[in-house]
Amino acid sequence: MKSHNDAYSVHVLVNGKPVTEVTRQGDTFIEGRSNSVFELHFKNHSPRNVLVIPSVDGLNTIDGESCGIESQGYVVRAFQELTIPGWTIDQKQVAKFQFKKQGGSGKNQTYTEAVDESTGNQGLIGFMVFKEKYVSYGGGVTIRGGHNPWESSPYTHNYDTMWSSSTTYDTMSIMGSSSAPVDIETKCSGMSSDQAAYSANIVEEPSLGTGFGKASSFDTTTTSFERESSPDVVFVYHYDTLKNLERKGVPVAMFHEHHAKPRPSPFPKSPEVKTGCKIPYGWKG
Template sequence: MQRRLLLTTVLALTALSAAAESPVRPYPSSASRIGGLMNISIVDRTNGAELPIYRHRGEYWVAGRPGARYAIRARNAMGERVMAVMSVDGVNVVTGETAGVGQNGYVFGPRERSDITGWRKSDSQIAAFEFAAAGNSYASRTGRPDDVGVIGVAMFRERRPEPPPPVVTPYPSRDEYNGGLDRERRSEAPSSRGDARAKAAPPAGSADMAAESSAGAMARQSAPSPSLGTAHGRRETSYVGKTTFERASSLPDEVIRIRYDSRENLVAAGVIPMPQRWPRPSGPSPFPGSDPGYVPDPPARY
C-alpha cells in the first residue's frame, strides 16, 4: 500500500460567467478540456476562464500570459477513485522531484473536481503557478531547464480486491437406482460452471496507455518573445489530507501532455492561425465600419 495525497483543497476561486472573447478561433475546434479517465483543462485564475486548447501536429497547446496565475483543473470522470500524478515543467507538483509516473499524486473521489493551483509546500500551503519567462521558472531556477513548457497528468485506476473463489456445492451421493442419471448430470456440470466463472473473471493484461507520441521539440527561430515557464509564485492557503491508494498497474492508465507558450510565440510557430484581415475593396465599401479596429498611424509631419 502506498501513501497518497487526497485532494481536499479549500481555496475558493471565483469564476466569471463569461470568458474574454478572442478574435481568433482555435482550429480544428475550440476544445477546453481533454482526457478520458479525467477531464483536464488549464484555467486562467485572473478571470476564471478555461484556456482554449489548440491541437497542432498531434500535440495539445495552450497560450499563457506572462504574469498570470493559472490552475490545472481536473475532474474525475469515473465512478471510482483515480490517482493523478501531475508535473509542470518536468517537476512533480507535490514533491518537487524531477517528475516520474511512480511518484506521489492527488487522489480524486468518484466524479470529484478540483483546481490544482500551485506547487505543494505543505498540507496547508501552495506556491501559486504563474506564467513567467522560461529563465525565471521554478524548474530553471532549480537547475532543470530541459522540460520547461509542458504540463503532464498521469492517471491510475485503483486496484480492486480479488473476488473470493466460487463455492463449489458437492453433488448428493448417488444410489444404484439413479446412478446413471447422476453421472450424466455430473459430466455436463463442469463445463457450464466453468463458463460462468470465465464470464465473471476480470479482464487480464496491463492497462492501455493513452499517451500520444511526442512530435519533438518545436523550432522557435521565429519566436518573437521569450519562451514561457511556470514560476514559484506567492504562497496561498490550500489544505490536503492523506489517504492510501494501491494502483491497479505500475503503468499509467492514461497520460495527458499539454504544452504551453505565449500567444505571440504560438502564432509565430503556426499553432494559432494568424488573424484574418479583410481585403480593402476598390471603390466604395459596403461595410466601412468593419475595418480592423487597430490604432492608426499618426498624420505625417510637414
Template sequence: MKRRLFSTVLALTALAACADSPARPYIPPTPTNAIGTLMQISVVDRNNGIELPIYFYRGEYWVAGRPGARYAIRARNVMNERIMAVMSVDGVNVVTGETASTGQNGYVFSSRERGDITGWRKSDSQVAAFQFASAGNSYASRTGRPDDVGVIGVAMFRERMPEPPPPPVVPYSRRGEYGADREQREPSSSMGDARAKSSADSAVAAEAPAGNLARPQAAPSPSLGTAHGRRENSYVGKTTFERARSSPDDVVRIRYDSRENLIAAGVIPPEPPPRWTRPSGPSPFPGSDSGYVPDPPRRY
C-alpha cells in the first residue's frame, strides 16, 4: 500500500510541474475554402477537383499553388439576383487581357449560379488554361507587366433594378404650398448625392492600403505566377448588364505563392515533426515494468 501511494504522489507532482510550464502548444488558424459576401470565391486544383485551403495572415488571404498545376477560380453567386464579376489574375483582366480595372468587362452570374473560370478568355468558345508557373514565365511578365504577379482579384457588382414609376402628382389647392414643398425636397436630394459621393470616396480610401502590403522576404524558392496554358474549350454567351453603381459592391483579393515560400513567410505553419517511433537495433526502454530492479536469476 505504501509503495502505491508513493508512486501516485510522484505522478501528480510531475503533472503539476508540466501544467505550470510557460510553454504552450501552437494552434494554427483554421483555413477556409471560400471568401466573399455577394459571391463565394475559391481556387480549385483542377488535377483533383479540390478547393485549395485559403489562409488568412496579417490582413491577407493566401493559397499555396503547385508549379505546373492547372487551377480555376470558382465563383458561387449567393444572391437572389444577377451579379457581375470582373476578374483579374496577376493584375490582368482574364476576359480582355487589359491591365485590370474594375470598370472593365467580366462574367455575369445568374441567381445562385456557380461557375469555374478556368483560363484566359481567347474567344466565345476557348480559353488558355490558368497554370501555376514561375513568376518569370507568367502571362503578365511575358507581356511586360510583372509588378502585380501573385494575386487573384474579383470585383463584384450588383445590377441596377428598373426604377418604379413616380407617383401621380396631386395638385395643391394653393400655389405657395406647392412651391414650398418643392424647395424642401430639392435640398434633401442634393444632400443625398453628397452622402453617396462621400460613401463612395470612403470605400475607395479603405481599399487603397491593401495594395501597399509587402511581399514575403527571403523566399526559399522562386515566386509563382500564372502562365498562359494550353487551349481548352469553354463556351460563353453575351448579355447586357447595368451596374447599380460605378464602384464595386465587394472585392475579393487572394494572393498566392508556393507552399515552401508561404511556410517560410509564416503564412502556413510548418508541419509538426513526426511522432517518435522505435528505432532499429537495441532499445533503451524495451519494457514498461514500473517496479524496482529485481534480482537476477540464479546460475546453474
C-alpha cells in the first residue's frame, strides 16, 4: 500500500514476501492464516526522517499499550526502510507476530487476550507516520528540531525506538483507496468514519488476532525525535481468515488470481533468463 503522494509504502510480509492486498469500499484487506508468522514493512521514499508508530490489534507493538497519537515508534531515516518482526521484549529481541484464532488458551491465545487488553480492535494492523518537526528562526533560515541520532555512530539497523512529547494534533488521513481527512474519534481505533460505519454492519466477528510468538533478535536503541503536531498519514489493514473475509463481502477470488498470475517479465517469451548457449554433443572446446 502506498500513500497518496508516494512518500511512503507499507506491506505485511509472510515468508519475507508481501501478502496480497484486496480493497473493498475504501478498506484494504489481507488474508491471515492461523499460526503463520508475519512481519510489518515500512519504506520511507521521502527526503525527511519520519517516526512510524506500528499498531497490531489496537496495541503499540513497542510497549503493548493501547496505541494512539502519543505512542512510541521507530525513527526511519530518509529513503530508508524498516521491517518489524514482532512485539518488543527489550532492545535486543522481540516476540514474533503470529496469526492466532481468537478464543484460544495458553500459548494459543492472541496477545490482547493473554494480557487482558480490549479485544475489540483485533483484526487490524496500522502504521501512523509523523514527519520530523522543523523549527523556523526567521530570516528564511529553517533548522530541524532535535538532534541527529545518526551523526556520531552507525547503528546495526536504520531505525531506533523513541519517545516524543508532542501532544497536539489535527486531522489525518487513513490510507486505503481513499485519503480524505477523518474524525479524530475513529483514528485511534484505526478506522475512518466510513470504515466504522461499514464495520458496524458486519455481524461476523474477526476470527483471527495476533499472538506473542517465538523470541527473535532485533537490535534497537533509544533516541529523541520531535514529531510534527499531526500525523502525515495512517495506513490500515483489516485481516481475517479467507472464509470470514468472504462472509464480509470481500472479493476473495482476487487473492487466488494474484497467486495464479505469472511473475512480470520484460521478456515474456523467455521467462527464464539463462547464461550461455547449449553445448553441442561432443564439443571439446
